[in-house]
Each structure stands twice: as C-alpha cells, then as structure tokens.
Amino acid sequence: MADHGKAKRGIPPKSDFNAWYPAIVEIAELVDKRYPIKGMDVWRPYGWKAMRCIDALTHSEMERTNHEEVRFPLLIPEDLLEKENRLVSLLKRAREEGVDPSELRVEEEEAGFKKEVYWVKHAGENDLDVPMFLRPTSETAMYTMFPLWIRSHVDLPLKTYQIVNTFRYETKQTRSFIRVREIHFFEAHTAHADEECASRQIDEDLEIVRRLMESMCLPVIISKRPVWDTFPGAWYTIAIDVIMPNGRTLQVASCHHYKDQWAKAFDITYQDDTGETQYCHQTTYGMSERLLGAVVGMHGDDNGLIFPPDIAPIQIVMMPVASHKSDAVIPAVNAAAEELRKSGYRVKIDNRDLRPGQKYWDWEIKGVPLRLEIGPRDVENGNAFAARRTGGKEPIPLDDIANSVRKQLEIIHDDLQSRSQTHVSECVKRLQSLDQDIVDGQIYEIAFDGSDADAEKLEKSTGLAILGDAMEPFDEDQTCIISGKTTRRRQHIARMY
Amino acid sequence: MADHGKAKRGIPPKSDFNAWYPAIVEIAELVDKRYPIKGMDVWRPYGWKAMRCIDALTHSEMERTNHEEVRFPLLIPEDLLEKENRLVSLLKRAREEGVDPSELRVEEEEAGFKKEVYWVKHAGENDLDVPMFLRPTSETAMYTMFPLWIRSHVDLPLKTYQIVNTFRYETKQTRSFIRVREIHFFEAHTAHADEECASRQIDEDLEIVRRLMESMCLPVIISKRPVWDTFPGAWYTIAIDVIMPNGRTLQVASCHHYKDQWAKAFDITYQDDTGETQYCHQTTYGMSERLLGAVVGMHGDDNGLIFPPDIAPIQIVMMPVASHKSDAVIPAVNAAAEELRKSGYRVKIDNRDLRPGQKYWDWEIKGVPLRLEIGPRDVENGNAFAARRTGGKEPIPLDDIANSVRKQLEIIHDDLQSRSQTHVSECVKRLQSLDQDIVDGQIYEIAFDGSDADAEKLEKSTGLAILGDAMEPFDEDQTCIISGKTTRRRQHIARMY
Numbered sequence: 005m006a007d008h009g010k011a012k013r014g015i016p017p018k019s020d021f022n023a024w025y026p027a028i029v030e031i032a033e034l035v036d037k038r039y040p041i042k043g044m045d046v047w048r049p050y051g052w053k054a055m056r057c058i059d060a061l062t063h064s065e066m067e068r069t070n071h072e073e074v075r076f077p078l079l080i081p082e083d084l085l086e087k088e089n090r091l092v093s094l095l096k097r098a099r100e101e102g103v104d105p106s107e108l109r110v111e112e113e114e115a116g117f118k119k120e121v122y123w124v125k126h127a128g129e130n131d132l133d134v135p136m137f138l139r140p141t142s143e144t145a146m147y148t149m150f151p152l153w154i155r156s157h158v159d160l161p162l163k164t165y166q167i168v169n170t171f172r173y174e175t176k177q178t179r180s181f182i183r184v185r186e187i188h189f190f191e192a193h194t195a196h197a198d199e200e201c202a203s204r205q206i207d208e209d210l211e212i213v214r215r216l217m218e219s220m221c222l223p224v225i226i227s228k229r230p231v232w233d234t235f236p237g238a239w240y241t242i243a244i245d246v247i248m249p250n251g252r253t254l255q256v257a258s259c260h261h262y263k264d265q266w267a268k269a270f271d272i273t274y275q276d277d278t279g280e281t282q283y284c285h286q287t288t289y290g291m292s293e294r295l296l297g298a299v300v301g302m303h304g305d306d307n308g309l310i311f312p313p314d315i316a317p318i319q320i321v322m323m324p325v326a327s328h329k330s331d332a333v334i335p336a337v338n339a340a341a342e343e344l345r346k347s348g349y350r351v352k353i354d355n356r357d358l359r360p361g362q363k364y365w366d367w368e369i370k371g372v373p374l375r376l377e378i379g380p381r382d383v384e385n386g387n388a389f390a391a392r393r394t395g396g397k398e399p400i401p402l403d404d405i406a407n408s409v410r411k412q413l414e415i416i417h418d419d420l421q422s423r424s425q426t427h428v429s430e431c432v433k434r435l436q437s438l439d440q441d442i443v444d445g446q447i448y449e450i451a452f453d454g455s456d457a458d459a460e461k462l463e464k465s466t467g468l469a470i471l472g473d474a475m476e477p478f479d480e481d482q483t484c485i486i487s488g489k490t491t492r493r494r495q496h497i498a499r500m501y
Numbered sequence: 502m503a504d505h506g507k508a509k510r511g512i513p514p515k516s517d518f519n520a521w522y523p524a525i526v527e528i529a530e531l532v533d534k535r536y537p538i539k540g541m542d543v544w545r546p547y548g549w550k551a552m553r554c555i556d557a558l559t560h561s562e563m564e565r566t567n568h569e570e571v572r573f574p575l576l577i578p579e580d581l582l583e584k585e586n587r588l589v590s591l592l593k594r595a596r597e598e599g600v601d602p603s604e605l606r607v608e609e610e611e612a613g614f615k616k617e618v619y620w621v622k623h624a625g626e627n628d629l630d631v632p633m634f635l636r637p638t639s640e641t642a643m644y645t646m647f648p649l650w651i652r653s654h655v656d657l658p659l660k661t662y663q664i665v666n667t668f669r670y671e672t673k674q675t676r677s678f679i680r681v682r683e684i685h686f687f688e689a690h691t692a693h694a695d696e697e698c699a700s701r702q703i704d705e706d707l708e709i710v711r712r713l714m715e716s717m718c719l720p721v722i723i724s725k726r727p728v729w730d731t732f733p734g735a736w737y738t739i740a741i742d743v744i745m746p747n748g749r750t751l752q753v754a755s756c757h758h759y760k761d762q763w764a765k766a767f768d769i770t771y772q773d774d775t776g777e778t779q780y781c782h783q784t785t786y787g788m789s790e791r792l793l794g795a796v797v798g799m800h801g802d803d804n805g806l807i808f809p810p811d812i813a814p815i816q817i818v819m820m821p822v823a824s825h826k827s828d829a830v831i832p833a834v835n836a837a838a839e840e841l842r843k844s845g846y847r848v849k850i851d852n853r854d855l856r857p858g859q860k861y862w863d864w865e866i867k868g869v870p871l872r873l874e875i876g877p878r879d880v881e882n883g884n885a886f887a888a889r890r891t892g893g894k895e896p897i898p899l900d901d902i903a904n905s906v907r908k909q910l911e912i913i914h915d916d917l918q919s920r921s922q923t924h925v926s927e928c929v930k931r932l933q934s935l936d937q938d939i940v941d942g943q944i945y946e947i948a949f950d951g952s953d954a955d956a957e958k959l960e961k962s963t964g965l966a967i968l969g970d971a972m973e974p975f976d977e978d979q980t981c982i983i984s985g986k987t988t989r990r991r992q993h994i995a996r997m998y
Contacts (some may be wrong), residue, residue, distance in 0.1 A: 036650075046572070047571055048571060052570055075543070075549050078666055079619075121625070122623075124621055126619075127620065128617060148532060149535065173627075247690060492844060
C-alpha cells in the first residue's frame with residue numbers, strides 16, 4: 005500500500021537526497037516551480053503558511069529583544085550602491101596591504117555588487133535619470149536614513165528589522181528555498197555607541213539563533229568565517245550552517261559586526277554624553293527562506309515532510325472515523341478541535357469523503373506532526389487515538405486533550421532533536437591528518453591555525469571548504485593539521501551549498 | 502500650553518487639510534519621506550505597526566471566508582503583459598463597437614499597461630532575453646498558474662489572496678499612503694464555475710468590506726463604477742470610496758467581476774460534472790495602504806492622529822503618576838498592563854522620565870485611543886484614571902480592568918462612528934438641478950440615467966466626477982438630472998483623489 009502510494013506520487017527515496025528534495029517541495033505543495041521565471045517559485049498556501057510560522061517565531065524573538073519592525077523601499081538608487089562599493093574596495097585593499105582602513109583613500113570604485121543585482125533603468129516609456137536596483141539586502145537603503153534618526157546617545161541602541169523580498173541575479177543552478185532569485189529575507193540592522201555594545205548585540209543575535217534552531221530542531225555549526233569569506237564591509241562574520249542529510253552545509257543565517265566602517269562611509273554619528281561627535285558601531289543579522297529548506301531537508305523521510313511542531317502549519321490533523329456508525333463522533337471531533345484551538349494549536353479537521361488510508365497518506369506527505377483519530381469506540385472510551393509522524397501510536401484521553409496533545413508534540417520535538425544529534429555525530433568526524441581518506445558526505449573537525457596559503461592547501465587537498473572558527477575552541481592544545489603549530493582553534497571543513 | 506506644543510511640533514490646523522495631512526504622517530512617525538526616491542516612503546515602526554494591524558483584520562476576514570494565502574513572484578515576464586494588453590484592447594473595441602467580445606479578434610496590441618510599470622531589462626552586466634516588469638497587480642502572474650491548479654469542478658471555487666508590494670510608475674504628485682510608487686497591496690483572486698458563483702463572491706467581498714470599514718469607522722460610498730471607469734478586463738467594477746475631510750473621495754478598495762473574459766485569454770478551464778470543458782468565471786478584490794491614509798485623514802484632529810481601537814498599534818498607554826511618592830504605583834501599573842495584555846490588548850507603559858504634559862502630548866499626536874493614569878491616590882481607591890482620545894475622562898475600577906477598558910474602547914469606537922456619520926450627512930447633499938450652485942467640499946447625490954454624452958455634460962458642468970451607481974437605488978421614481986428620464990438610479994458625483 006505504502007509502496008504503491010510512493011510510486012504513484014513519485015517521491016524518490018530520501019537516500020537519493022538530490023532527487024528527493026526537489027520532488028518533495030512540489031509534491032507536498034510547498035511551491036510550484038512552473039512559474040515562467042527560473043528561480044522564482046510560486047509559494048502555494050501550505051508552503052507560505054509554513055514560512056509564516058517561521059516568521060512568527062522570528063517576530064516574537066524580535067519583540068522579546070526590543071527590535072522595531074520597519075519597512076524600507078525595495079528600490080535603491082545606483083549612487084548609494086557606489087558608496088557601498090567604495091567602502092568594500094577600501095576594506096579589501098586595507099586587508100591586502102595589511103593596514104588600517106582609515107589610513108587608505110578610495111581611488112577607484114569597483115563593481116562587486118553590480119554583478120548580482122537586477123536593474124530598473126526604465127519606467128513606462130521613459131529612461132530613468134538615476135538607475136535603481138532591487139535590494140539584495142538593505143544596508144545602503146537603511147544607512148541613508150540612519151543619520152536622520154540618530155542624533156545623540158539617547159537614540160542608541162537603534163534596533164530595527166524587516167522581513168521582505170530581496171533579489172539576487174543568481175547564475176548558479178537554482179533550488180527551491182536554497183538558491184533562488186527572489187528571496188524571502190529577514191534582516192536586522194542595529195546601531196550602537198561603541199564596538200563593545202555592538203559585540204553584545206552579536207551575542208544577543210546568537211542567543212536568538214540558538215532558540216530558533218532549537219524550535220526547528222535543526223543541527224547547526226556556528227563559525228566565525230575566515231577573513232576571505234567575511235561579508236563585504238564587515239569586520240567579522242559569524243555564520244550558522246545547518247548540516248543537511250547529504251552532509252553538505254547550508255548557511256541559513258549570519259551575523260556581521262561592522263564596527264564603525266559603514267558608519268564612516270554613510271556618516272552615521274551621534275553626540276556622546278560629553279557632547280563629542282562619535283561614529284556609531286553597527287551590526288546586521290540575516291536569515292532567509294533557507295530555514296524552510298533546512299527544515300524540509302533535515303526532517304523529511306521517504307514518506308514526505310516532517311514539520312517540527314513549533315512551526316508546523318497544521319500541528320494536529322483530526323480524523324473522524326466511521327462517523328456514519330455513531331452520531332457522537334463528529335461532535336466529539338469538533339469539541340476536541342475547539343478545545344485545542346482555544347489553547348493556541350493549529351488544527352485541521354479532515355472530513356473529506358475519502359478512504360482513511362488515502363487521508364493518512366496526504367497528511368504524512370505534508371508532515372503534520374500529530375494525527376488524532378476519533379471513532380465510535382474512542383468516543384465510548386473517552387479517548388482519541390494519537391499517531392505521531394515520527395512513529396508511535398497510542399490512545400490519549402479526550403478529557404484534558406490540550407495537555408495530552410502538548411505532551412505528544414513534546415515527544416515529536418524530542419524525537420526530531422535526537423535525530424538531529426545523531427545526524428551530527430554521524431556526519432562530523434575528526435580529521436587528524438591529510439593522509440586520512442576524505443569520505444563523501446562527511447564534515448571534518450580540525451585543529452587549524454595556518455596562514456592563507458595553508459588554508460588554500462587544506463581546501464585543495466580535501467576538496468572541502470573551511471567554515472571557520474567554531475564558537476567553542478578545543479579544551480586542550482592540539483596540533484594544527486597543516487602548519488604543525490600548537491593551537492586550540494577548532495574549525496570545520498565541509499562541502500557547502 | 503497646547504498652542505505652544507502645536508507651534509513647536511508644527512502641526513497645521515486640520516481645517517487646512519492639504520497642509521495637515523502631509524505634516525501629520527511624519528510628525529506622528531508613520532513614515533519618513535526623506536528616502537531619496539520620490540513616492541517611496543520609509544515605513545517607520547509606528548506606521549508599519551498600524552498597517553500590520555489593518556492587515557491582521559484582513560487576514561482574519563480571509564480566514565473566515567476560506568481564502569488561502571499565496572505568494573507570487575514580484576517580477577512578471579513581458580510576454581504575459583502582452584496577453585493582458587490584447588484582452589484589454591479587445592474589450593475596449595467590443596465596447597466601442599457595441600458587440601460581444603467573443604465576436605472580435607485582436608488585431609493589434611496596445612500599450613496601455615506599459616506606461617505604468619517599472620521595467621527590469623538588465624541584471625548584473627547582462628541584458629535580459631525577456632524583459633520583466635514589477636507587478637502593478639498580479640492578474641497576469643496568477644492566471645498563468647491557475648490553469649495548472651484547476652482541473653475539475655471539485656477544484657472550484659479557488660479562493661486565493663496575497664498581501665505584497667506592488668509598483669506603479671506614478672507621474673502625478675505623490676502623497677503618503679494615497680498616491681505612492683511602491684504600494685502595500687492586498688489582492689484576492691478567485692475562480693468559479695459560473696457567472697452566478699462569481700457574483701456571489703462579489704457579495705461576499707462587499708460583506709467583508711463593510712465589516713472592515715465598520716472596524717475602522719470609515720464613512721464610505723459603495724458604487725458600481727460607470728463603464729468608462731471599469732477596471733480594464735473587468736465586466737464590472739464596484740468601488741469603495743471613503744469620504745475624506747475635505748469632501749474629496751478616496752477609492753480604498755475595489756471588486757471586479759471578470760466573467761470569463763480573463764479565463765478565455767489565459768485558458769482557465771475546468772471539467773464540469775458532465776465531463777464538459779468550461780471556462781471559469783473570476784473575480785478580484787483589491788485594497789491598499791490607502792486604508793491607512795483614510796484612517797489618518799478621517800479621524801485625526803488638530804492635536805494629531807486618532808486611531809480606531811480595532812487597528813490602533815497601541816490601544817492603551819499606561820502612565821505611572823508620582824511613582825516616587827508610593828511604591829505601590831509601579832506594581833499596580835504593571836499588574837493592570839499584564840491583565841490587559843492577557844486579554845489581547847496592545848498596551849504600552851510609558852515610564853519615561855518626562856513631565857506628564859509632554860507624555861500626554863506625545864501619545865495624543867500618535868492617536869492612542871485610551872490613556873490610563875495610575876497615581877498613589879488611584880491605587881488607594883482601586884482606580885485608574887481613563888482619558889479618551891476622543892474626549893472625556895473618568896476613573897475606572899482596577900478590579901476587572903479588562904472589562905472596563907473594553908467599555909471605554911467601545912465608547913471611542915462609537916464616537917468615531919458617529920463623527921463619520923455626521924461627516925457623511927454634512928458632506929453629501931442632493932443635487933436636483935444643474936442650476937444649483939456646486940459648493941467646494943460637497944458630494945452630490947443625484948438621480949442619473951443618461952447616456953455617455955449626458956455623463957460628460959454632467960461632469961463638465963459640475964466639475965465633479967461620477968462615482969457610479971450606489972448599491973441602494975432610490976425607493977421611488979425620480980427624474981434624471983440630465984436626460985429627464987424617469988429613473989431610480991441613485992449616483993454620486995464628487996471630486997476624487
């Protein structure tokens with residue numbers, strides 16, 4: 005029966021992840037890829053609801069930490085981009101020459117970002133005087149306004165965020181949620197009195213990330229990216245990589261400490277309490293629809309998606325069984341659903357006139373964490389029959405149903421968490437020497453404290469990329485895998501998406 | 502004191518509406534107009550929160566009526582626009598020639614929509630093969646996908662909606678919320694089995710509109726637009742116009758019955774229960790950030806905004822008074838706030854170290870409906886002192902505060918409703934003959950059943966525009982103001998935004 009269904013619905017086995025992933029996002033009706041622009045999918049209701057559930061967690065974290073939601077225009081005039089480009093080239097040269105950026109002057113602008121944006125140069129039948137581009141992110145748009153909003157130290161910290169559509173002219177192969185051209189994007193931008201205050205913001209961001217990843221049961225590695233992989237304009241970048249089932253890492257979020265580099269380019273200053281004018285220190289924190297891609301990829305199985313309860317668009321699907329045999333079934337289902345909704349759960353009653361097997365299969369594909377069946381005998385016994393998407397079935401009392409359901413969802417959450425942990429321990433292995441074989445689908449933990457040339461050698465020899473310094477270094481001295489230096493720097497190398 | 506404040510904060514008197522409106526949207530921190538693209542404002546946190554409160558009402562109405570939220574790409578390939586243009590020119594010619602559209606063939610395409618859109622013809626350093634434009638609305642994008650989603654009658658009705666950014670290359674003078682180039686836009690698109698089912702959808706839309714207008718206390722005229730003012734591609738258009746304080750009407754929403762016109766252009770068909778292929782009948786329903794513009798314009802006064810309680814970003818501001826004189830004040834304020842939040846109210850505690858007058862003034866400008874002050878004596882008496890933004894103050898018991906606050910907010914809601922009704926009766930007058938003087942700021946109700954030439958004469962003579970047929974015709978026979986025909990058709994003429 006299940007095999008027949010699989011064949012019928014065309015879900016490849018998850019072991020063939022590169023076939024499974026693009027198939028399941030359409031079969032589970034998250035997106036439709038048939039829109040006539042490549043890399044711009046249509047979000048179908050179920051997929052969009054899942055994304056909105058993730059956004060709701062984000063909004064609630066932002067509220068908890070006193071960020072304010074703003075909404076900036078999508079279009080950015082070209083001249084602002086030039087400001088950004090000058091900053092980026094200057095920082096690049098400073099790095100290459102090993103000097104402080106403030107010692108350098110910009111001589112010529114480079115075209116880094118221009119390669120990645122969509123341009124609006126025409127409107128109606130007119131050529132625009134100033135070309136505009138679709139935001140890839142909003143630094144330039146926001147930092148044009150920040151000087152108007154920040155006057156003195158009492159205006160700091162300024163903590164803003166928005167959840168918007170951003171655009172990237174992607175030339176690589178696109179993949180739903182993971183590599184797209186219109187991106188559903190979260191970006192927080194903050195301004196602070198000094199470097200230390202900005203650093204504390206990064207700490208707060210990482211705490212938020214950890215809470216979100218916990219809710220989504222996602223296994224992550226958090227690393228300070230190497231200099232060459234730092235976001236342009238940033239002092240340093242901390243990236244959050246999810247370990248996907250195939251052992252590749254997917255960067256789902258990043259935090260950037262800008263120091264006063266952008267503030268100097270955009271003249272973002274404040275008067276301190278002595279009346280002196282100071283440059284602000286800034287941070288950003290970004291996440292995208294890749295979070296949903298990670299949830300899909302990490303938790304699904306051969307039978308479809310599995311949503312962690314915290315972000316499931318439907319947390320509980322309720323099935324009346326044999327309701328033609330007893331008038332008590334439908335009222336019991338409705339009463340339980342009502343009770344659960346009152347407790348804040350997202351509930352769907354499936355009273356379609358289909359065979360139960362067909363219905364089970366539909367909700368299995370869609371990854372609804374908990375199915376509750378109620379038939380005539382269940383009503384008599386005062387029970388609902390609970391089936392968890394992660395496996396396991398048992399009757400639970402209809403009396404105090406909200407509490408029983410809470411416990412069921414906790415079990416599912418814990419199941420997904422422990423699978424994630426198992427996945428990490430299976431995927432991440434220690435690499436002690438370059439003589440060791442590199443196994444496809446493995447991520448390696450290494451002691452590394454070498455030069456850029458050593459890094460290049462390491463990446464070339466392993467065919468993997470350096471994720472950067474893990475947040476927790478080794479407890480004891482180790483030997484750098486390339487340079488042989490004594491070090492506690494713990495890093496990871498992996499194949500990145 | 503109040504006058505000093507006004508001068509200081511630069512709020513012009515509301516009687517000078519054309520000066521008051523653009524000033525208050527910035528003074529109340531709804532938007533910042535200093536972004537370097539004209540007609541693209543930055544939404545500040547307070548303004549965005551207000552818009553999100555309006556959106557929340559819309560989402561809840563959509564959920565109640567079983568619409569599903571989708572999200573379509575922003576960019577639309579040019580060739581889809583050409584399909585739309587062909588449809589529009591065909592309908593135009595059919596009207597001009599007085600024949601059924603199905604009898605005509607499209608000979609040449611016109612460029613109607615092309616004049617109003619922003620074009621993306623370049624990405625990175627490349628010219629795009631197919632130019633794309635930023636959606637002005639999403640008919641073409643959506644109706645490209647609908648044929649893939651609709652197969653048989655069981656897939657109908659298809660009821661979808663989205664709340665997105667849309668774009669219009671506006672050449673007229675821009676005005677925050679009212680005439681902008683990036684528009685925060687709600688659009689519902691539905692497909693039905695036949696014309697009658699689609700008509701029932703229009704009825705549902707109008708019921709939703711009425712509920713929303715009730716929540717926002719907005720005085721509206723609902724009219725079936727004349728043929729020449731029908732949305733391109735629509736069979737008929739029903740528009741919802743708010744009567745602004747200066748007597749001009751602002752179209753905040755519209756519903757369009759498309760019959761099977763778009764379905765024929767985009768080949769949207771289904772198999773009926775006899776297996777026959779039929780064209781779908783479609784409707785759309787649109788609203789925009791103009792709703793917020795109407796709320797700002799209609800309810801504000803010389804002292805600032807007044808938000809109707811249902812959509813106020815902050816419904817209740819709580820002020821501890823003389824808390825240095827009693828340790829009981831702050832806990833009492835916190836407890837009351839907690840209680841109110843639990844009941845679902847949006848509450849702000851203002852514990853800034855400022856003079857009370859300054860604080861009052863701030864929240865008055867921002868239009869918070871209810872202010873609750875709690876001082877040492879209030880705590881002793883078990884009261885909070887409630888001041889309504891619409892006028893009136895009284896102590897209310899801290900015990901059962903949620904219930905007392907609900908009553909206060911109802912009074913405010915009713916005040917705003919009755920002001921709206923007064924405004925309608927002051928603004929809308931009967932025009933019996935063209936000899937009557939046309940007074941600036943008046944809207945005229947007329948009996949009109951004339952030809953297009955008569956309509957032109959009417960508009961020319963009065964300097965006003967015909968809004969169209971009111972939903973309720975006259976109860977008794979009247980004489981058409983131009984043609985002298987006997988008619989019950991009740992119409993309005995007004996100066997439109």
